Amino acid sequence: MTTLPRLVLCLWCALLLIPVSAQPLVEPEVVQYWDFEQMADPWVSLNPQAIVGLTAAQDDVLAGTSSLEVKYLFRAVNTGMEGILNGSAVVPLPGGAPGMAGISLWFKSSKTTTALVGGRENGGGAYMAPFFAPAGMWQQVTLGLDDFYPMDEMPDPNGKLDPEQLEGLGVVDASGFLSTLLGKLPVAGFEPGARRMYLDEVKLLAVAPEKETVPYPLEGPAPVVLDSCDREAIRWIVVGGRDWKAIREADEPNDQGAGTGHYRFEYTLPGGTLVAWLKPVRQGQLADTKALHLALRAGQKLTLMVSVEEKGKARYAQQIEANAGDEWTYLTIPWDDLSLEKDSKDDNGKLDPEQITLLTLADPSGLAGEPEDYKRVLWLNGVCASK
Ligand SMILES: [Ca+2]
Numbered sequence: 001m002t003t004l005p006r007l008v009l010c011l012w013c014a015l016l017l018i019p020v021s022a023q024p025l026v027e028p029e030v031v032q033y034w035d036f037e038q039m040a041d042p043w044v045s046l047n048p049q050a051i052v053g054l055t056a057a058q059d060d061v062l063a064g065t066s067s068l069e070v071k072y073l074f075r076a077v078n079t080g081m082e083g084i085l086n087g088s089a090v091v092p093l094p095g096g097a098p099g100m101a102g103i104s105l106w107f108k109s110s111k112t113t114t115a116l117v118g119g120r121e122n123g124g125g126a127y128m129a130p131f132f133a134p135a136g137m138w139q140q141v142t143l144g145l146d147d148f149y150p151m152d153e154m155p156d157p158n159g160k161l162d163p164e165q166l167e168g169l170g171v172v173d174a175s176g177f178l179s180t181l182l183g184k185l186p187v188a189g190f191e192p193g194a195r196r197m198y199l200d201e202v203k204l205l206a207v208a209p210e211k212e213t214v215p216y217p218l219e220g221p222a223p224v225v226l227d228s229c230d231r232e233a234i235r236w237i238v239v240g241g242r243d244w245k246a247i248r249e250a251d252e253p254n255d256q257g258a259g260t261g262h263y264r265f266e267y268t269l270p271g272g273t274l275v276a277w278l279k280p281v282r283q284g285q286l287a288d289t290k291a292l293h294l295a296l297r298a299g300q301k302l303t304l305m306v307s308v309e310e311k312g313k314a315r316y317a318q319q320i321e322a323n324a325g326d327e328w329t330y331l332t333i334p335w336d337d338l339s340l341e342k343d344s345k346d347d348n349g350k351l352d353p354e355q356i357t358l359l360t361l362a363d364p365s366g367l368a369g370e371p372e373d374y375k376r377v378l379w380l381n382g383v384c385a386s387k
């Protein structure tokens with residue numbers, strides 16, 4: 001990632017020139033609120049060819065009588081501006097968003113894709129929170145400031161998201177951008193064609209969303225939760241495969257570690273390829289942790305790979321098994337069990353949890369297979385790291 005994010009950045013900067021009319025506060029706990037009942041303004045798209053407006057079509061309105069609609073042509077190309085711009089809905093924040101502790105919004109895409117909520121500070125860093133967007137489904141995305149990940153190529157002088165310095169934020173159809181960024185396998189939703197995205201009930205929250213918990217019976221201090229799977233949006237970048245169906249299902253109350261929900265991923269794995277789930281990690285978030293914990297089950301017994309990447313790109317990996325059937329497998333994977341990958345180098349020769357910036361789960365079971373399609377189902381719950 002070198003020049004492409006900078007191009008996005010320049011466009012983002014151009015937004016500052018657009019005049020803004022904010023709507024009045026409606027609830028004491030909300031810093032700013034857009035219901036898209038009167039006008040789309042000041043929301044715009046970073047893609048100058050996209051059409052931004054309001055829609056009153058019943059199926060496309062979440063609340064009230066209208067929502068924001070962005071119509072655009074998704075270009076599945078790996079290079080140039082077209083590949084990264086595609087669809088977006090962003091709002092300039094000329095005065096920043098002082099007092100903002102989180103964001104809640106409702107999003108729907110006409111096609112299955114990978115989207116992100118992004119924000120950019122003036123003169124500083126850019127932050128993103130990617131999530132999976134199933135076709136035609138309204139879903140609520142709720143994020144605290146800690147749920148945003150810094151973008152490497154746009155370093156932030158103080159290393160933290162400062163709401164009062166935000167110059168704009170919004171939602172981007174990011175499957176093109178992320179495919180470019182990751183450079184190997186296409187991210188879910190990387191298919192050309194006409195698309196529409198919808199936003200409604202966007203709230204900049206004055207109070208951070210409740211901290212996520214994973215109620216496993218773990219010894220020691222409270223674990224660092226990477227994903228409780230209890231919030232509605234699936235905050236993973238899904239890579240490779242096709243025909244993705246990813247949804248959140250309700251937990252059975254008696255499940256060990258049950259919160260309110262878990263994820264179900266259904267996908268086609270073409271023989272000779274792999275699929276992966278990527279979870280960005282804030283550097284330092286996993287400091288002092290000893291082991292990764294997660295719960296898995298699968299439509300058939302599967303050998304998966306779990307791996308982590310340090311800031312310096314050293315990658316450590318370990319095989320894990322997902323059992324078939326209704327019973328969850330609760331896995332504890334000590335960091336000490338992970339081995340440095342053969343094509344990877346580490347300057348200090350050891351895995352440093354505080355340096356981890358990416359967690360990856362992968363299904364490599366298609367790599368050795370015949371050139372045919374494999375149908376897979378995988379369930380995931382309660383991802384955390386214990387101290
Ligand atoms: Ca509305």
Ligand SMILES: [Ca+2]
Nearest residue numbers: 156160161162
């Ligand atoms: Ca900052």
Ligand SMILES: [Ca+2]
Nearest residue numbers: 346350351352
């Ligand atoms: Ca290291």
